[in-house]
Each structure stands twice: as C-alpha cells, then as structure tokens.
Amino acid sequence: MGLLDIQNLSVDFQTAGGLFRAVDGVDIQCERGEILSIVGESGSGKSVSMLAMMGLLPWTAKINADKMVFDGKDLTKISKRERRKIIGKDMAMIFQEPISSLNPCFTVGFQLGESLKLHLGMNRAERKKRSIELLELVGIPAPETRLSAFPHQLSGGMNQRVMIAMALSGDPKLLIADEPTTALDVTIQAQILDLLVSLQKEKEMALILITHDMGVVAETAERVQVQYAGQRVEEQHVTGLFTDPHHPYTSALLNALPERAVGRKLPSIPGVVPGQYDRPTGCLFAPRCAHVQDDCHGNVTRQSAELGNALCNHPLNAKVTA
Amino acid sequence: MSTAINAVDLKKHYEVGGGMFRKPGLVKALDGASFTLDAGKTLAVVGESGCGKSTLARLVTMIETPTEGSLDIEGKPADSSSVDHRKAVQIVFQNPYSSLNPRHKIRTILEEPLRLNTDMSAEDRGKRAAQTMERVGLRPEHIERYPHMFSGGQRQRIAIARALMLNPRVLVLDEPVSALDLSIQAQVLNILADLQAELGLAYLFISHDLSVVKHIADDVMVMYLGKVVESGAAKDVFANPRHPYTKALLSATPNADPVAKKERIVLTGELPSPLNPPAGCAFNPRCAYASDKCRTSAPALEKLGDVEVACYHPVG
Amino acid sequence: MSDITNPTPKKETSMRRRMLAEFWFYFSENKGAVLGLALMVILIFIAVFAPIVAPHDPIQQYRDALLVPPVWEDGGDWRFLLGTDAVGRDMLSRLIYGARFSLFIGVVVVGLALLGGVTVGLIAGYYRGAVDTVIMRMMDVILAFPSLLLALVMVAILGPGLLNAMIAIAIVLQPHFVRLTRAAVLNELNRDYVTSARVAGASPFYLMTRTILPNCLGPVIVQATLSFSNAILDAAALGFLGMGAQAPTPEWGTMLAEAREFISRAWWVVTFPGLAILITVLAINLMGDGLRDALDPKLKRS
Secondary structure, three states, X not given: OOOEEEEEEEEEEEEOOEEEEEEEEEEXXXXXXXXEEEEOOOOOOHHXXXXXXXXXXXXXXXXXXXXXXXXXXXXXXXXXXXXXXXXXXXXXXXXXXXXXXXXXXXXXXXXXXXXXXXXXXXXXXXXXXXXXXXXXXOOOOOHHHHOOXXXXXXXXXXXXXXXXXXXXXXXXXXXXXXXXXXXXXXXXHHHHHHHHHHHHHHHOOEEEEEEOOHHHHHHHOOEEEEEEOOEEEEEEEHHHHHHOOOOHHHHHHHHOOHHHOOOOOOOOOOOOOOOOOOOOOOOOOHHHOOOOOHHHHOOOOEOOXXXXXXXXXXXXXXXXXX | OOEEEEEXXXXXXXXXXXXXXXXXXXXXXXXXXXXEEEOOOEEEEEXXXXXXXXXXXXXXXXXXXXXXXXXXXXXXXXXXXXXXHHHHEEEEOOOOOOOOOOOOOHHXXXXXXXXXXXXXXXXXXXXXXXXXXXXXXXXXXXXXXXHXXXXXXXXXXXXXXXXXXXXXXXXXXXXXXXXXXXXXXXXXXXXXXXXXXXXXXXXXXXXXXHHHHXXXXXXXXXXXXXXXXXEEEHHHHHHOOOOHHHHHHHHHOOOOOOOOOOOOOOOOOOXXXXXXXXXXXXXXXXXXXXXXXXXXXXXXXXXXXXXEEOOOOOOO | OHHHOOOOHHHHHHHHHHHHHHHHHHHHHOHHHHHHHHHHHHHHHHHHOHHHXXXXXXXXXXXXXXXXXXXXXXXXXXXXXXXXXXXXXXXXXXXXXXXXXXXXXXXXXXXXXXXXXXXXXXXXXXXXHHHHHHHHHHHHHHHHOOHHHHHHHHHHXXXXXXXXXXXXXXXXXXXXXXXXXXXXXXXXXXXXXXXXXXXXXXXXXXXXXXXXXXXXXXHHHHHHHHHHHHHHHHHHHHHHOXXXXXXXXXXXXXXXXXXXXXXXXXXXXXXHHHHHHHHHHHHXXXXXXXXXXXXXXXXXXX
C-alpha cells in the first residue's frame, strides 16, 4: 500500500462572490521513497491540495475527500491533535520563500531546537548535537557558528537549507516541497535540487515536488501529475510525459517552452486559466484547446493509465500507444 | 542601422549603512559596463541577484545617474530633463502586480505618459490608448477598468502598452516574463517579438532565465557582481561559453528534457556579499580553475575569438 | 468582434458593484461594525433632523419644571421624557441638539487634522533626509505631551470657545496622520509603478498627489474614523473643563460640566450626556474596526 492515498479531494473557498472551487476532484497517490511532481500554473490548485491535507488552510476553506490516508492513518477521521503529531514529524513541508518561512526574531539554532523538542522531546544537549548534525546534512559550512545566526544574516539559499534541515528533524516519511527553488538564483537552485534528491535517496523518504518549472520537473521527478484549474489532467512517468503527452494542455505547455521553439514565434496557448466567474462547463481546458470538439462541452472521460490518465475525451497520440 | 544606446564604462557606486558614527560601506553595484545597442536588436543582460543588472536598467532609464562613465542615447549624452530622451527610453518591470498603479484606471495609466510629455488633446490621447491596447492584444473596451480586474499576463500587456505610448526607440525589459506562467510567458514573448519587428525597437532584456534569453536575444552580456564577465553574440555564447561562470550558469539551468544527458557543474558556495567582494576576480572563490593570479588581480574584458571574456583561464 | 466598437457600460457598473459587494462582505463579517454603522446612521439622522425630532427648543427654560426626573421616575412629567436640568431645559432636546455639535466637531477636527497631517506626512515621506527629520522630530515633540494637556494649553493661549478648541484638538491629533501617511508613502515609494511614473517624466508634485497619495488613503481613512471619536471625547473634556463650547450651547461635555453640582440629587443630568458620549464613541470605534478589516488587504482572506 502506498504512503499517501488521496481520492476525490475538493477544496472550496468562501469568497465575496460565492464559493470558489480551488481543487476539483483530485486524486494523489504517492509511494514510499518516490519523487512525485505536481506541476501546474498559478491557480491550478497544486499547493492548495497539499495544504488541505496538512490542515493548514484558513477556515473559509471547505475540504471534501472520499479518502485521505497517510501512512495507514485516515486524516479525515483523526482529531486535530493527532494530526498535529503527524505534521512536521512524519510529513513535513518546505515553502517558496525561505526567508519568510523562518521567524526573524529567533536564531536558526533555536528554531531547529524547537522542532526537535516538540516532536522528539530531546533535552538541550541532544538537541544541540542533532541540530549540528542536521545542518551538516544539508551542507551548511561551519554549522556550530551558524546555529547562533539569525535568518536575515543568511542568504536565501542558506535559509532554504535551514528549512530543509528543520523539515528533516523528525525523519519524515514524506517531504512536500512547494516551489522550493523559485525564489533562488539558478546556481543555488541547482544546489538545492541536488540536495533534495540526494537526501530523498539517502533517507528513503517520499518527496512531493510542487513546481511550475518544467525544467525542474524533467531533471528531478520520477512521476509527474499535471494540474489545470484545480483538476488533475494527466499523470505519467516523467519520460513519457515529456516525449508523449496525452492531454492537449500538457502538450501545449511543453510546446510553449522557449527552449523547444523552432522559429522566432513561440506556439502559445490563447486565453487565460478560467477564474471564478468564467468557469466553463465540461472540460475546463476546452476554451483554450486546439483540439476541441463538440462533445468537450459535455461530460469528460478519464482515460486509462496507458493514456496518461488524461482527463480528456480526445487524448493525443491515442493510436500510437493502442 | 542606427545605434540606440552606447554605454562606455558605466559605473554606479552606492554608499550604504552609514550611521551617525559609522563609516558608510561602498557597494559597487555596477562596476564598468560597456555596450552598444542597435535599433531593432535585443541585448540580453544575464546574471544572478546582485550582479548589477537592475542597476544597469535604472541607469539606462535615467532614474539614476552613473557615478562614472558615459551613456549616449541616439548619439547624444543622456539627459533626464530632455523630453526627447525620456520618450526614447521606456521600461517594463518584472512584476505586473506592482508596476501598475492600483488606484488608476487603465485609461489613466496609458494616457499618463502622453499627458506629462505631449500636448495632445484628450480625444487624441484616448484614441492612441485604444490603438495601443489593440496592438498588444487587449480589448479597447476594457479601458475603464482597474488593474486588479486583469490577470498577470494581461497586466504585463498593459505595462508594455504604457511603455509604447510615447513611441520609444528603446525598451528596457526588466525580467518581463519571470513572474508569468509558462503559457502566458509565450504570449508575452511573442508580442515583444512582433513589436520589435514592426516598430524596430531596441530591447535591453534583463533576465536570469537562460532559456528565454537564448530564444529572444541577439547579443548577450553575462554579469557577475557588478562586472561583465562575458559578452558576445547569443549564438556564440550559448554554443561555446568561455567564462567558467557562463558555463556553470548554462549547466545549472534545468533542461526540460528528462532523457537528455546531463553534465552538470554545480557551483559550490554562495554569491559573495557586494559590500565585501573577494580580491582579484570576483568569481575566484567559486571557480574550479582559479589560480593565484585570479586571487590577486582582476582580469579585464578582452576579445577572444568571437566573444569578449574577462578571465585568465577561459574554458572551451 | 462587434463589441470592440460597442463598449459595454453595463459590465463596468457590475464591476463596481462587485467591488462594493466585496467591501460589504468583509465589513459585514464583523457584527460589531454593522451595529456601529447602524448607530451612526441613527445618530446622523437625529443630528440632521434635530429641529423636527426634538420635542422642545434646547435653550428654552421651563421655569415651572426645574430638575424634573425622567418619566419613569416618581414625579416624572410626560412633557420631558428624560427630565429637565437645573434651569428647566428639556434634557432630550439638548441631547438631540448636542449630537449636532458632536458630529460637527468630529468632522471639522478630523478634516483639519487629515488635511494638515496628510500634506506634511506626504512631504516628509517623499523628500526623506533633513526635511523628514525636522518634521518628524516636531511631531515627536507634539506627541510627547499628554494630548489633553497640550490642547488645554493651546486653548488657554487662543482663548476659550468651540472653534479654538477644535483647532487645538486638530493640532494634537495631527501627528498620528503624519506618521501614518509617511509610513505609507515610504512603503509605496519603492513600488515599480512609482518608478514607472518617474520614467514617464512625472514631477514631484504629480508623483505625490496623483501617483502615491491615492494608494496611501486606506489606513488614513481608518485612522480618521478612530480620530473622530477621539475628537468628540477631547472636545467634551475641554467643554467639561470650561475651555470648549460655552453655555448655553447644548454640547455634551459642557452639559456634563454644568450638571456637576447636581450629581447626587439629580442623576439624570449627568448620566444622559455621559451615556450619549459613550454610545457615540463606541459606535464609531466599532465601525472603524470593521472598516479596517474591509480596507486592510493584509487581513483579507482569499
């Protein structure tokens, strides 16, 4: 059985203009020791589904799921107190902005120690020793002196390493990285991605990498789930996704990459992601899709795993695989 | 072909952190950049945070004056009080959420440059605004709306339209697509390419995203800590990077191809603080080829084959 | 594309309505704020229509009815619902007319403080440097005094009277606006749209008034509502000390002062003006809270 099994997760936000559906019937499965990447543009609900699972959404969010099981525990049934025990220990998360994820008032050492105390109940000496070990693990030079540094004294890359160290403090079975390198420079991004992958291998933990960057996905992920407007539109192994995409959205997205461009002009996707007030009926991508047909405005069928689980009536390259 | 901008050894130094009793530190945000930008061409400035690319943008748009060096716009020394020069150079920012005044209607945003610099009638201004909106792919009837009613991509189109209102010769594009989603990024890049072909605009394209630069640029200037380390035609620099930093930057850029062979040079260490740059070549603490010479004296930008490189031990 | 030539004004109004709806959504989340708003609406109605609402003239003295208690007390008179004061004036009518003064004081004081404070704050924030230092230290000096004491000193210099009291209170309240505006300006000054206006060739005056100012008004408006209640309180205090509105003006603070000596004999002459001040100030503060929730984007939930 997998480590994480979410079925038919929906999240609605209460807003001034009525309910807004941010996540729409998403399934997420993640095995132990696997790298799953959730890729999508802004508004695709990729972060919201993870936050919903961790119970970190504001009260305006209404969360519904048929099933939400992590490590054999049903997250929909357990109490908030029990959930808090899991979060931060067995399931940890790092965010996009490392500097704002750390409390600027406390030293790195204190914040690391806090999470160790909270989840593992270590005493002071053990905490210090473990903190140094963790900082060493994430490749911070001179960890003893860095313990007394404040977040603003460290660079963005160093802060992200500290965040990773904190996430690792409870030896998590699952690490969720939400755009972990978006705010960082390219050379630092390469360092952090290498670190995440090597730690994932070493600790045999599962890694869910949320990103919008196709390059990052191609270089790190094993399995990729593409989300669009709150729906899971395709799910494939990474090589298959990049060479043989089945959902028109995935295909169009890949074609829009500047590095794949042949001429001066990039093949772009017309229009924008539907918002709260212009959500189409039927397939949500239909208004922007180049392969749209009449039946796309009615029911949409989920294709088989061979066709990338594409949420599309007319998946691409259907004959090739059939 | 006419030269739109000619910069010679531009420098900008800031004094920072000076208190009542403390000596201020000197940050050399930009420490000698020379380049020529021709009409209809795109010069990309590439580098990581703190490399001086945004400072360069502020100098070229005359928001700030250089500490040293000369800047010529269309053959004449840059003068921020000259209406002609102000009209000639306009800027598009990275974040379309902060670059449009949230309390102004699109009409006001677009007409403002005209109202400040020309004596066009209100009717003509409105016509011009509507035309420009159509040109960047916006619906002119949305002119009475406020920025928050638009998506990021549409806002960036509005920002581009505003920059076009004065018929500029040069657009400084400060990371114009890095805040946008991939599908929107392609739309905006296409608009920029069309406008350049149509109006013969010169672009100073500032970016950290090498895949975008590779697609759009004619020439590339790679910067590190205020200095130009490599410059030349984009095809030459990308095909055969000579500076170790350029090479590392290229290899660190994720490639959206999972089966491609990866030969990654992961740079160790972080960017040094601009307040306290290393002696000699600024890149030496992170460079695999650094020698004693690199630690004591800084190499000058010199011609090497098709490109110019500032390095004692060029690679490739 | 037929709708390119036909602008759709209907859509624009619906946009504006949606913005208004959003504002109301956040405002109405706060039940206290809605209560405050309701009280304020009633108060404004009473103040505007005082001559119609009030049963008597506020300075008319009924010599036959001195210190008549409210109707529900023994000896109450149906002519005077809330009783009369020591010279036989109807309490209810005086309170109703007093609402006029209180609101008038609030509007004038806040208007003066807002105008002065925002201008000075804008200049300080925009020019920074020496100008900023001089202005802000001056504001610090004003803030260093207990506000009522300073107002008192100023009224003593200018001479007692409602107008002078209002000017004094405006000066005392002004530094809050200066600080708030300056902070907001500093925040906005580095935004790209300001730079963009500068590249377009905007003059400092244009930048300050057209580009930056509209974006700083949110917090200033909230501060203005909260200052409104402060102004009413301070004016009442000055009136009570004999430095504000002079008798026979039916100003609530002055009414309290006049009634001081009857505090043990006739509770109603003291209680009702006090209650009026309390309710008004409470209503405004509740409303201000709701306004802050609705206008401050940081508190917004998406």
